Amino acid sequence: xxxxxxxxxxxxxxxxxxxxxxxxxxxxxxxxxxxxxxxxxxxxxxxxxxxxxxxxxxxxxxxxxxxxxxxxxxxxxxxxxxxxxxxxxxxxxxxxxxxxxxxxxxxxxxxxxxxxxxxxxxxxxxxxxxxxxxxxxxxxxxxxxxxxxxxxxxxxxxxxxxxxxxxxxxxxxxxxxxxxxxxxxxxxxxxxxxxxxxxxxxxxxxxxxxxxxxxxxxxxxxxxxxxxxxxxxxxxxxxxxxxxxxxxxxxxxxxxxxxxxxxxxxxxxxxxxxxxxxxxxxxxxxxxx
Amino acid sequence: xxxxxxxxxxxxxxxxxxxxxxxxxxxxxxxxxxxxxxxxxxxxxxxxxxxxxxxxxxxxxxxxxxxxxxxxxxxxxxxxxxxxxxxxxxxxxxxxxxxxxxxxxxxxxxxxxxxxxxxxxxxxxxxxxxxxxxxxxxxxxxxxxxxxxxxxxxxxxxxxxxxxxxxxxxxxxxxxxxxxxxxxxxxxxxxxxxxxxxxxxxxxxxxxxxxxxxxxxxxxxxxxxxxxxxxxxxxxxxxxxxxxxxxxxxxxxxxxxxxxxxxxxxxxxx
Ligand SMILES: Nc1ncnc2c1ncn2[C@@H]1O[C@H](COP(=O)(O)OP(=O)(O)OP(=O)(O)O)[C@@H](O)[C@H]1O
Ligand SMILES: [Mg+2]
Numbered sequence: 001x002x003x004x005x006x007x008x009x010x011x012x013x014x015x016x017x018x019x020x021x022x023x024x025x026x027x028x029x030x031x032x033x034x035x036x037x038x039x040x041x042x043x044x045x046x047x048x049x050x051x052x053x054x055x056x057x058x059x060x061x062x063x064x065x066x067x068x069x070x071x072x073x074x075x076x077x078x079x080x081x082x083x084x085x086x087x088x089x090x091x092x093x094x095x096x097x098x099x100x101x102x103x104x105x106x107x108x109x110x111x112x113x114x115x116x117x118x119x120x121x122x123x124x125x126x127x128x129x130x131x132x133x134x135x136x137x138x139x140x141x142x143x144x145x146x147x148x149x150x151x152x153x154x155x156x157x158x159x160x161x162x163x164x165x166x167x168x169x170x171x172x173x174x175x176x177x178x179x180x181x182x183x184x185x186x187x188x189x190x191x192x193x194x195x196x197x198x199x200x201x202x203x204x205x206x207x208x209x210x211x212x213x214x215x216x217x218x219x220x221x222x223x224x225x226x227x228x229x230x231x232x233x234x235x236x237x238x239x240x241x242x243x244x245x246x247x248x249x250x251x252x253x254x255x256x257x258x259x260x261x262x263x264x265x266x267x268x269x270x271x272x273x274x275x276x277x278x279x280x281x282x283x284x285x286x287x288x289x
Numbered sequence: 290x291x292x293x294x295x296x297x298x299x300x301x302x303x304x305x306x307x308x309x310x311x312x313x314x315x316x317x318x319x320x321x322x323x324x325x326x327x328x329x330x331x332x333x334x335x336x337x338x339x340x341x342x343x344x345x346x347x348x349x350x351x352x353x354x355x356x357x358x359x360x361x362x363x364x365x366x367x368x369x370x371x372x373x374x375x376x377x378x379x380x381x382x383x384x385x386x387x388x389x390x391x392x393x394x395x396x397x398x399x400x401x402x403x404x405x406x407x408x409x410x411x412x413x414x415x416x417x418x419x420x421x422x423x424x425x426x427x428x429x430x431x432x433x434x435x436x437x438x439x440x441x442x443x444x445x446x447x448x449x450x451x452x453x454x455x456x457x458x459x460x461x462x463x464x465x466x467x468x469x470x471x472x473x474x475x476x477x478x479x480x481x482x483x484x485x486x487x488x489x490x491x492x493x494x495x496x497x498x499x500x501x502x503x504x505x506x507x508x509x510x511x512x513x514x515x516x517x518x519x520x521x522x523x524x525x526x527x528x529x530x531x532x533x534x535x536x537x538x539x540x541x542x543x544x545x546x547x548x549x550x551x552x553x554x555x556x557x558x559x
Contacts, residue, residue: 099489
């Protein structure tokens, strides 16, 4: 698999040489592959946001290097802006970045900065809105008149419209209702499948991560504690709970069932999987006619 | 954005920190006025020594004072350079059309020391006094203005709130700048007009959130039955201790010294 982002001894210390010194990211060496869906989990304050903000050059690491397609992103200061077009970043609570008169113009801000014009610009905007499920009726409204969820979608569209190769989302569903959350994540996944580009998703929801991520990075106190497939990571339930994390609810239920002698596979991560396996089992035992 | 030190409280446990904020405020005013009433280097040395004493007593690293001086470095430089060219009498340096006289040199040095004294003394006040204590002191000191139907409490409350939100707004600005940079906003290059235009994506979200915050705060205050200062009591009642008296005595002593120097030693600088 081709590596798109590679980090080398990446470290970040806030407030260097002050009494408030705080090491947020500590000697991180990871590879992000092209076209994968990478999930990042970690206890609050474990350095997830700090890490992803370094990946597109918004924060300069205090030590170490970041390579995008094999090139050190801080090698040439003038190229840094290009890096940001290639690595799109959706912040936690992105709706505060809205500023234009209309939603349409606001989504256009990023692509125009990138230099996209004319019909291509229009199609970028409409595509982005479709992927996030933002209704085109809202295009002429002021972004400040939208509901919270709509604002969120508009803000995310503004990043997707820049057609980045890597899309980073820092807790994109924080503060949304359960239905809105599911829908947004589904749409992001559809976008990922359609464009087959790289997605990095930071989330506190084990269920969401288990459902969508190909690989999971577990962060603890600024360090990379685990990096592997969902099955590999969630099979280490005890290690996770030591870090203040847990396995998805359904996985722990299945594990308890297994402990009581019910023969289910160990690597069930989603409710659908569990439903499928349990009905198969019930079928085998003859409970279902 | 975040390393603005001027006007920032730095916690520590020193005599100056524990002084009554009213005393500190009044002394600062008196100090500033007295610094402007010095007419020779002997007299000026008094406030300088006083300032250095305060630096030591405040237990705040000298580095912090240096930082706040750096902020006004340009002002000091320009005034001192300009002053070098005004003066009569003995010429000590001459090159093409530039003539520098001894009195001009004296004058220039005098002004620099004066400005340094002012900066250090105000830094001592802001470094050692929390913003709430400071506004509290201002409210108490302005109390007599009630005679003229000025709502002293509201003014003090506004100041407290404004000071309280400075760091919050700075943090917010940082966040918005990052978000817009992630969308390719170019804040560093271009001409003046372009740079001003580039600020729009930052200022609008900042105003929106500031107004939102203000409304939330107003709501929260109303929910806790805030209705101005009427009948309000305080958790921390300011009171004068012996150390405050000591501070005042030391200041009056140095003031006397200053006046003596002013009167009995000829003016070296005018
Ligand atoms: N701008 C900053 N200045 C100083 N310290 C910071 C700053 N931003 C974050 N930190 C500190 O760095 C550490 C990591 O913060 P970070 O925001 O990366 O955590 P996180 O994993 O994203 O947490 P959360 O899940 O709560 O979003 C925290 O201890 C935090 O206090
Ligand atoms: Mg975070």
